[in-house]
Amino acid sequence: MTNGGGADQWREEMRLAIDTRTHTTPQVAPIDALDGAAIRADFPVLNQEPRPGKRRLAFLDSAASSQKPRVVIDALTTYYAQHNANIHRGVYDLSEIATQRYEESRKAIARFINAGSARECVFVRNTTEAINLVANSWGRANIKAGDLIVFTTMEHHSNIVPWQLIAEERGARLGHVRVTPDGRLDLEHLAELLAEEPKLVAFTHVSNSLGTVNPVREMVSLAHAAGAVTVVDAAQSVPHMAVNVQDLDCDFLAFSGHKMLGPMGAGVLYGKKRLLDAMPPFLGGGSMIRKVTLDRTTWADVPAKFEAGTPAVADAIVLNVAADYLSTLGMDRVWRHERELVDYALDRIREVPGLVVIGPQDTHERSGVLSFAFDEIHPHDVAAIVNEDNVAVRAGHHCTQPLMAALGVPATTRASFYLYNDEEDVERLVESLHRVVEIFR
Ligand code: PLP
Numbered sequence: 001m002t003n004g005g006g007a008d009q010w011r012e013e014m015r016l017a018i019d020t021r022t023h024t025t026p027q028v029a030p031i032d033a034l035d036g037a038a039i040r041a042d043f044p045v046l047n048q049e050p051r052p053g054k055r056r057l058a059f060l061d062s063a064a065s066s067q068k069p070r071v072v073i074d075a076l077t078t079y080y081a082q083h084n085a086n087i088h089r090g091v092y093d094l095s096e097i098a099t100q101r102y103e104e105s106r107k108a109i110a111r112f113i114n115a116g117s118a119r120e121c122v123f124v125r126n127t128t129e130a131i132n133l134v135a136n137s138w139g140r141a142n143i144k145a146g147d148l149i150v151f152t153t154m155e156h157h158s159n160i161v162p163w164q165l166i167a168e169e170r171g172a173r174l175g176h177v178r179v180t181p182d183g184r185l186d187l188e189h190l191a192e193l194l195a196e197e198p199k200l201v202a203f204t205h206v207s208n209s210l211g212t213v214n215p216v217r218e219m220v221s222l223a224h225a226a227g228a229v230t231v232v233d234a235a236q237s238v239p240h241m242a243v244n245v246q247d248l249d250c251d252f253l254a255f256s257g258h259k260m261l262g263p264m265g266a267g268v269l270y271g272k273k274r275l276l277d278a279m280p281p282f283l284g285g286g287s288m289i290r291k292v293t294l295d296r297t298t299w300a301d302v303p304a305k306f307e308a309g310t311p312a313v314a315d316a317i318v319l320n321v322a323a324d325y326l327s328t329l330g331m332d333r334v335w336r337h338e339r340e341l342v343d344y345a346l347d348r349i350r351e352v353p354g355l356v357v358i359g360p361q362d363t364h365e366r367s368g369v370l371s372f373a374f375d376e377i378h379p380h381d382v383a384a385i386v387n388e389d390n391v392a393v394r395a396g397h398h399c400t401q402p403l404m405a406a407l408g409v410p411a412t413t414r415a416s417f418y419l420y421n422d423e424e425d426v427e428r429l430v431e432s433l434h435r436v437v438e439i440f441r
Helices: 006-022 036-040 070-083 093-112 127-142 161-170 187-194 216-225 273-278 313-329 331-349 379-388 401-407 423-440
Strands: 121-124 148-152 173-177 200-204 229-233 252-256 267-271 289-292 297-299 355-358 369-374 394-396 412-416
Touching (some): 127 252, 127 267, 148 161, 148 187, 216 229, 379 394
Parallel strands (some): 148 200, 200 229
Antiparallel strands (some): 355 369
16 A cells, blocks of 8 residues: 555545455345355355365354355454554554544444434344343342243253343342243243233243244333333344344344354344433443542443443454445345245255254244254264265254253254255255165164
8 A cells, every 4th residue: 555645545545445454245146036056156164175075064054153255354454464453542544544434334234224313232252242231230239139031942052041140149030931842932921920910020032942933023012011122033034034122122132243144253243222222331441441540430321331342343344344244235135045045944854854944944933044854863963974075054042941851852954044055055954864874764
């Protein structure tokens, strides 16, 4: 980068360089249905030469973490190669531009989930940290001995453990919404628990183990009518469908960038500003203060109040690139693509002898997550054998041990689909599962 035209020109050049690098549109034709194979071309990991004798990777573990498109990888490299600086501190150009990009990313993420203001979006590391922030900050300020905290049996451990910790500390009670045998929330049980006027209700939008899509708007409205604050775990929804926090009317909503094509290291806590304003800080240190004396400190306004220390600047900036990639394709198309794939997968997978699909059987109530089990074959064996065919799935309890216990299954094998998957991936999985059955026969 030259400085021949003076500082202003240099700054403008740099801004343009970042703009063009971070806003490349995906190389996908603007057709109605998504073409998984065409999208896959944007994802270097998925286009690596397979080992000799192997077919291409069929990656079916995006619920754990998604792959990253070239624009995201390039934007990270560009940031570190050309624009790296700490933010909110320096008065030099590099730092000012990094700060500007960080705050622009926040605005873009706010638009992505339709938050009323960027101030309602706190950058955190991931969903886990977001929920811990609410439990530690809102929880400590509001939960008293005897209060009831409700979550569901379907939750990921990151939406269970923080509530257990705060309940133990405060002497509060816990209530757990039951699940039905086919893996849906028992909404009558929710209503019973709401009659006890809980302080807070936390629930997942989409189950990471079963793919169940919960009726979030209705649940938020019921919880509000009972006087409770609501926390939505959107780790498995924001990456896959259009999520509109104002429409859902939830008080808090958490998601992870790494599950939505973004880098590992940046996630988001959305919170209604009125609530965030009233909450004490979670972590103390640099950046979150207004004034510090040796005896006392006052806090910065939100969201800075909750962003102590040096944040994952590059990851937060590049999260915007991932969101932009998804928005350009259209979240409704992404969602439709996954639903069509899981529909096809549900049809085809039932051909496999002895295989039982766990969770809702109706595609209208599930996302692109498909869990299954065999009576006699351990899920880890299934995952290991399909891996020999270069099909990547997950096996285990998926960080939902209470859900597995409630359904009476120790573990499942889980295939999860995303925008870069196609019918060939489903066929590869089914073919490989037939081989599993052959081996164990
Ligand atoms: N909630 C759900 C529903 C998840 O699927 C996950 C991760 O799989 C998490 C929370 C935790 O996400 P992270 O590990 O990014 O904090």
